[in-house]
Amino acid sequence: xxxxxxxxxxxxxxxxxxxxxxxxxxxxxxxxxxxxxxxxxxxxxxxxxxxxxxxxxxxxxxxxxxxxxxxxxxxxxxxxxxxxxxxxxxxxxxxxxxxxxxxxxxxxxxxxxxxxxxxxxxxxxxxxxxxxxxxxxxxxxxxxxxxxxxxxxxxxxxxxxxxxxxxxxxxxxxxxxxxxxxxxxxxxxxxxxxxxxxxxxxxxxxxxxxxxxxxxxxxxxxxxxxxxxxxxxxxxxxxxxxxxxxxxxxxxxxxxxxxxxxxxxxxxxxxxxxxxxxxxxxxxxxxx
Amino acid sequence: xxxxxxxxxxxxxxxxxxxxxxxxxxxxxxxxxxxxxxxxxxxxxxxxxxxxxxxxxxxxxxxxxxxxxxxxxxxxxxxxxxxxxxxxxxxxxxxxxxxxxxxxxxxxxxxxxxxxxxxxxxxxxxxxxxxxxxxxxxxxxxxxxxxxxxxxxxxxxxxxxxxxxxxxxxxxxxxxxxxxxxxxxxxxxxxxxxxxxxxxxxxxxxxxxxxxxxxxxxxxxxxxxxxxxxxxxxxxxxxxxxxxxxxxxxxxxxxxxxxxxxx
Amino acid sequence: xxxxxxxxxxxxxxxxxxxxxxxxxxxxxxxxxxxxxxxxxxxxxxxxxxxxxxxxxxxxxxxxxxxxxxxxxxxxxxxxxxxxxxxxxxxxxxxxxxxxxxxxxxxxxxxxxxxxxxxxxxxxxxxxxxxxxxxxxxxxxxxxxxxxxxxxxxxxxxxxxxxxxxxxxxxxxxxxxxxxxxxxxxxxxxxxxxxxxxxxxxxxxxxxxxxxxxxxxxxxxxxxxxxxxxxxxxxxxxxxxxxxxxxxxxxxxxxxxxxxxxxxxxxxxxxxxxxxxxxxxxxxx
Numbered sequence: 001x002x003x004x005x006x007x008x009x010x011x012x013x014x015x016x017x018x019x020x021x022x023x024x025x026x027x028x029x030x031x032x033x034x035x036x037x038x039x040x041x042x043x044x045x046x047x048x049x050x051x052x053x054x055x056x057x058x059x060x061x062x063x064x065x066x067x068x069x070x071x072x073x074x075x076x077x078x079x080x081x082x083x084x085x086x087x088x089x090x091x092x093x094x095x096x097x098x099x100x101x102x103x104x105x106x107x108x109x110x111x112x113x114x115x116x117x118x119x120x121x122x123x124x125x126x127x128x129x130x131x132x133x134x135x136x137x138x139x140x141x142x143x144x145x146x147x148x149x150x151x152x153x154x155x156x157x158x159x160x161x162x163x164x165x166x167x168x169x170x171x172x173x174x175x176x177x178x179x180x181x182x183x184x185x186x187x188x189x190x191x192x193x194x195x196x197x198x199x200x201x202x203x204x205x206x207x208x209x210x211x212x213x214x215x216x217x218x219x220x221x222x223x224x225x226x227x228x229x230x231x232x233x234x235x236x237x238x239x240x241x242x243x244x245x246x247x248x249x250x251x252x253x254x255x256x257x258x259x260x261x262x263x264x265x266x267x268x269x270x271x272x273x274x275x276x277x278x279x280x281x282x283x284x285x286x287x288x
Numbered sequence: 289x290x291x292x293x294x295x296x297x298x299x300x301x302x303x304x305x306x307x308x309x310x311x312x313x314x315x316x317x318x319x320x321x322x323x324x325x326x327x328x329x330x331x332x333x334x335x336x337x338x339x340x341x342x343x344x345x346x347x348x349x350x351x352x353x354x355x356x357x358x359x360x361x362x363x364x365x366x367x368x369x370x371x372x373x374x375x376x377x378x379x380x381x382x383x384x385x386x387x388x389x390x391x392x393x394x395x396x397x398x399x400x401x402x403x404x405x406x407x408x409x410x411x412x413x414x415x416x417x418x419x420x421x422x423x424x425x426x427x428x429x430x431x432x433x434x435x436x437x438x439x440x441x442x443x444x445x446x447x448x449x450x451x452x453x454x455x456x457x458x459x460x461x462x463x464x465x466x467x468x469x470x471x472x473x474x475x476x477x478x479x480x481x482x483x484x485x486x487x488x489x490x491x492x493x494x495x496x497x498x499x500x501x502x503x504x505x506x507x508x509x510x511x512x513x514x515x516x517x518x519x520x521x522x523x524x525x526x527x528x529x530x531x532x533x534x535x536x537x538x539x540x541x542x543x544x545x546x547x548x549x550x551x
Numbered sequence: 552x553x554x555x556x557x558x559x560x561x562x563x564x565x566x567x568x569x570x571x572x573x574x575x576x577x578x579x580x581x582x583x584x585x586x587x588x589x590x591x592x593x594x595x596x597x598x599x600x601x602x603x604x605x606x607x608x609x610x611x612x613x614x615x616x617x618x619x620x621x622x623x624x625x626x627x628x629x630x631x632x633x634x635x636x637x638x639x640x641x642x643x644x645x646x647x648x649x650x651x652x653x654x655x656x657x658x659x660x661x662x663x664x665x666x667x668x669x670x671x672x673x674x675x676x677x678x679x680x681x682x683x684x685x686x687x688x689x690x691x692x693x694x695x696x697x698x699x700x701x702x703x704x705x706x707x708x709x710x711x712x713x714x715x716x717x718x719x720x721x722x723x724x725x726x727x728x729x730x731x732x733x734x735x736x737x738x739x740x741x742x743x744x745x746x747x748x749x750x751x752x753x754x755x756x757x758x759x760x761x762x763x764x765x766x767x768x769x770x771x772x773x774x775x776x777x778x779x780x781x782x783x784x785x786x787x788x789x790x791x792x793x794x795x796x797x798x799x800x801x802x803x804x805x806x807x808x809x810x811x812x813x814x815x816x817x818x819x820x821x822x823x824x825x826x827x828x829x830x831x832x833x834x835x836x
Contacts, residue, residue, distance in 0.1 A: 034636050084813060090636045091584045092812050095769065098586075098762060099808025106802035222647065222758070225640050265651020268644030272629065275641055279632040339717055365719035379710040390707055394719040396700040400728050403701040452719055 006251045012139045014247020015146030016208075019201035021224035021231070021239050022150065023194030029170050029234030030190050032090055033082055036097040038198055039221030040104030041077070045070045045199025046212040047112055054120045063203045067196040074195025075188050083187075101221065108214035116213035119206070138208045145204050149197060150240065157236070162189060170234070219264055226271040246270065291353070292317040292487050293338065293369075293456050298347035300333055300511075307333045309511040310347065315456070320482040321489045322502030322519065326531055329508040331491045332374055335458040338489075339371040340364045351456070366398055368455030372445035372462050374491070378433035384444055385429040388416035391451035419447040424473060438465040443474060450481070457481075459490045463497060475501055495532075499523060507531065558675050562747045564787045565682035566740050571767045571783040572689045572776070573736030578765070579774035580693075580702060581729035582709025583630060584639045587646030588764050591734040593653065593756030595619040595741025600665040600751055608671055612685075612742045619738025620731045627730030631723050646761050653753045664752030671746040682743060689736050693776050696732070705729060709774075759801065766804045770811050772820025782819055 020042055027035040045066045052062035081100060085093045126137040157163035168176040169186045176183055205220075206212045227246055231238035246267055253266040261269065293315040300308040308330045315321055323331050336342040338349055340361040348357045351367050359367075379387050390397070392412040397403050420426045423443040428436055433444065442465050449457055459478070463471040471494075479501055482488050492498045498505065498519070505522040507515040509531040515522045522528055574588045595615035602611050626645050630638050653659050660666070671678055696702045704725050707715040712722045745751055763786075771782030786804070790797040815822050 032636075034640065081809065081813065088816065091639055092816065094636055094639055095584070095765070096809050096812035099766075099805045099812065102762065102801055102805030103809065106799065106805060110799075110802070218758075222643060226644060229637060229640050260652070260655050261648075262651030262654045265648045268647045268651075271644050272641060272648065275633055275637065276629055279637070341713060341717065360721070360723075361713075361716040362719050362721045365717055371717050373714075377711055377714045379707055379714065381706060381710045386703075390703055391718045393700055393703065397704045397718075397720050400701060400721075400724055403704055404696065404699050404728075406700045407695075407698055409700075409703075448718070 006255065007248055008135060008139075010248030010251035011244060012135075012142050012208075012247070013250060014244035015143055016201060016205060017220065017224055017227055017247060018240050018243035019146050019149055019197055019204070020220050021227040021243050022153065022236060023197040024224050025228045025231060025234055025236055025239040026190055026194045028228060029236070030166070030187060031082065031086065031093075032233075033085075033093040034090070034097065034225060034228075035082075035194075036094065036221055036225065037077060037081075037100040037104060038074075038194065039217030039224070040101045041070050041074055041195045042198040042202040042205075042220060043104065043108060043212070043214065043217040044073060045202030046206040046216060047108065047117065047202075048199070049203035049206050050117050050119055050212050054117075059207075063200065066199045066203055070199035070202075071192040071196035074191040074198070077195075078187060078191040101217070105214050105217065112214065114214060116211050116216075118210050118212075122210050142204050142208055145200065149200055153193070153197070153236075156193070162186070166190065223264070223267045226267045230271055230274055290317050291315070292319075292351070293489075294348075294350040294353075295334070295338065296348040296350065298334070298337055298344045298349065300330075300337060300342060301345045306511055308337065308344070308508075311508065311511070311513050312347075313506050313513065313516055315487055315489065317455075317487055318482070318485060319487055319504065320479070320502050322498040322505040323489050323491045323508065324493075324495065324498055324505055325508035325514075326534075328510075329531075330511040331508055332460055333511075334508065335371060335460050335489065335491065338364075338456075338458055339369055341371075365452055366394070368453070369458065370449035370452050370454035370456070371458045372442075372449045372460055374460035374464070376438070376441040376445055378436075378441060378444055378448075380433055382433075383429070384425070384431050384433055384436065385413065385416055385420065387433065387444060388419055388447050388451045389413050391448045392416050392419075394452045416447070416451060419450050420444075422450070422477060423447045424470070424477075439467065439470050442466060443470075446474065446478075450486075455487060457486050457488045459488060459492075461491050461493065463492055463494065471497070495523070558679060560788065560791060561679050561682055562743070563791070564784055565686050566744050566747070567764065567767065567787045568686045568780060568783050569689055569736055569740035569743065570764045571771070571779050572686075572693050573733040573740070574764050575733075575768050575771075575774065575776065575779045576693060576696065576705075576736070577729045577733035579768055579779065580697065580705040580709065581726060582705075583726055583729060584642070585733075586639050586643035586758075586761055586765065587626070587649070588642075588733075588737055589756040589758070589760035590646045590649035591619040591623055591737035592741045592744070592760065593649055593751075593753070594622050595738030596745045596751050596756065597653065597659055597665065597741070598738065599742035599745040600668045603669045603745065608673070608681075608746070611746075612739050615742035615745075616735040616738040619741060620735040623730045623734025623737075624727065626734075627727045630730065631726060643758070643761075646758055650753050650757060653756075660752075662753065664750060664755075666750040668745050668749040668751070670749070678747070685739060685743065689739075690776060690780065692732075697774075697776065701725070701728065706774075762808075763804055766808050770807050770818050772818030772822075775818065775820030778818055778820030778823075 024035055024038050027033055048066035048069055049062045052065050053059050081096055082093055085096060128135055128137050128140050157166065165181045165186050168179065168181055169183045173183050227242045228239050231242040249270060250263055250266050254263045291314045296312050297310045298308055299310050311334065323334060325331055333342055337344050340359060348355055351369060356364050356367065389409055389412045392415040396406045417426065417429060420429055423446050425440045425443050428440055433441060442462055446462050463474060466474060475497060490502060502519055505519050506513060507522060507528050514531060515525050515528050570588060570592055574585060577583050577585050595618065598618040599611050599615040602614050626642065629641060633641050654662055673681055704720050707720055708722045708725045716722050767783040767786050768779050771779035790800045796803060811818055817824065
């Protein structure tokens with residue numbers, strides 16, 4: 001039974017990582033920017049969800065408002081910070097992004113207070129039993145939420161005009177423009193979608209922990225960077241696989257390696273080990 | 289004549305694309321070889337393989353009978369192989385003079401221990417100024433590369449490559465982007481340098497120019513060598529003419545070059 | 552007369568200066584972005600804390616530097632395989648792994664850290680002198696490297712590694728040299744820190760420290776020694792002198808990073824350079 005629980009716990013965490021990291025990898029795929037501040041948007045999404053739920057009593061409404069607001073915030077980050085830096089070496093945007101992330105965390109601390117907020121009434125407290133396996137409804141919501149969001153994203157990418165435009169822009173922006181694709185719009189929509197996903201992940205984590213804090217984005221932020229590198233930067237499928245794999249490895253690592261290594265360091269041990277063997281990432285697609 | 293550079297069955301694959309499909313040729317000391325071929329023939333990849341920026345999937349590169357296939361570009365540079373880039377790559381943070389000075393100090397930068405104890409740049413600066421004058425851009429010495437016109441940057445590439453005192457100089461379209469006076473002057477300079485003993489490979493699109501400077505040509509088409517020999521004979525080769533005529537020359541410099549090759 | 556407060560200021564500024572000068576070698580001179588400088592600082596501090604009981608101060612300083620630069624060499628070798636943003640993530644990872652490791656090691660005091668580190672035995676004036684002497688020595692070393700051919704090579708590697716290699720510069724060796732020297736300085740800084748506080752805990756070497764030091768290097772102007780020194784002194788002292796600034800220190804650092812990257816990529820040094828250039832109308836820079 002231990003293994004079932006470990007794997008399940010790993011998948012729950014892994015699906016949280018996946019929803020955050022997939023947004024990061026979308027941004028990287030398009031612009032080659034390591035968007036650390038993404039996790040700041042994740043935190044913002046969590047706060048908005050809690051505050052609006054408490055004000056209106058409706059969690060779904062709160063999640064919707066949060067996704068749209070944060071999506072717009074993401075577009076603003078692109079417009080104000082990244083767009084002017086696109087021609088500079090990649091680390092410039094990375095460092096600027098870290099700066100913005102620090103500002104966001106401090107901003108939340110100042111605005112919302114350092115001790116965190118909770119739902120007035122705890123959400124999804126039931127337990128669900130599927131055969132012999134029992135899990136908290138919040139855990140189940142995380143798993144189901146991740147599957148729904150990522151499937152939706154997959155359909156969007158495969159079936160819609162935006163998906164075609166996105167892929168064309170990633171492959172060859174100049175060619176995409178020649179075919180009449182508005183690559184600037186693609187970037188904005190990209191940021192909207194990635195940020196809305198971050199907000200949804202934030203909402204799910206808020207429900208899971210019944211707590212939102214200014215620094216709740218730190219650990220997912222740095223970890224999801226590790227994940228997208230492992231997944232082969234810009235590779236969506238690889239990112240998902242790496243996220244779930246990391247979730248499970250962490251769950252096991254906490255049990256079997258917890259005595260000599262902190263849980264949050266496992267991702268990076270894994271990352272460094274992988275990069276030494278495959279500098280292009282675990283699931284890289286032969287990017288030159 | 290001794291063989292200075294030998295390329296043996298070099299095959300380069302990028303992902304699924306074969307950029308060079310088993311190319312061989314050799315170069316005697318003092319030769320000036322023209323490397324020509326239609327767009328996408330693999331000329332630049334060939335030079336990149338010789339300097340070591342691109343690693344061949346198969347085949348060997350020998351410099352003065354030494355197998356350098358596994359050596360990094362810096363080690364090949366120390367053996368006397370120098371490259372000028374088709375798409376110019378100056379160090380944008382360094383002045384024009386410093387770009388060349390750095391290369392001229394290769395004896396000092398080669399060994400870290402020597403690099404950290406050496407401060408004086410006087411001799412290297414003097415050498416760099418000579419080279420800038422040689423290629424005709426001495427006036428730009430103190431400017432930042434960013435403000436230079438393309439023609440001057442092309443010549444900076446040549447000056448910088450010469451600064452490492454090369455035995456083999458790989459020139460990737462050094463004359464492109466220069467006006468006809470500048471091009472004629474740089475071509476004459478290159479011919480003089482060749483006469484003074486520097487072996488060269490020259491990629492150049494203007495066939496009239498190539499025919500004028502290079503006694504021998506190697507022609508690549510689609511990653512394969514289709515001709516190798518004295519210039520006049522190669523330019524009269526029907527296969528070479530076909531390779532050039534088959535290519536849509538519109539938009540490139542004029543089609544009259546192909547006509548020249550044919551006539 | 553100098554009191555405890557002044558000694559604290561001198562020590563804190565000096566330690567940050569040593570860290571910033573070391574990082575400036577790696578990131579400023581050689582262009583290798585490191586987001587894990589605190590790990591080398593911490594390595595030096597822990598090494599010094601363990602060694603200080605049995606060895607004399609100069610030996611401990613050198614030893615701490617060597618242990619840190621052994622780790623630096625390791626990270627440097629690893630860094631050769633990855634580039635630019637990958638390198639940034641890898642070095643950030645090194646920082647997290649260092650913390651994650653130290654937190655779980657009983658022999659390093661785990662979360663509680665190491666206490667009762669012996670006194671340096673130099674007295675207050677002596678310690679201030681040591682701090683200043685070390686900073687001066689490191690600044691002089693930086694200055695020498697910058698004008699030497701090694702610094703010239705660093706500049707080329709930072710600018711365009713591939714082209715530097717085609718000109719005979721062994722970029723890998725230069726990067727390793729930058730890591731080794733830069734992390735040695737961080738290790739010495741760690742030893743000074745250990746002697747100064749006499750107890751060390753893992754959280755003193757976290758990601759925030761790495762970012763703070765990086766802020767100083769960036770705001771000062773990557774590669775510029777005086778710019779980095781000026782930014783480091785100001786950014787370290789401002790929070791000490793103003794309670795409000797201290798409360799919002801991280802916000803200030805974050806905002807400075809964003810504004811510098813966005814509007815003044817050359818940092819303080821770049822701003823001054825362009826001002827001077829504008830004044831001397833058309834003259835040589």
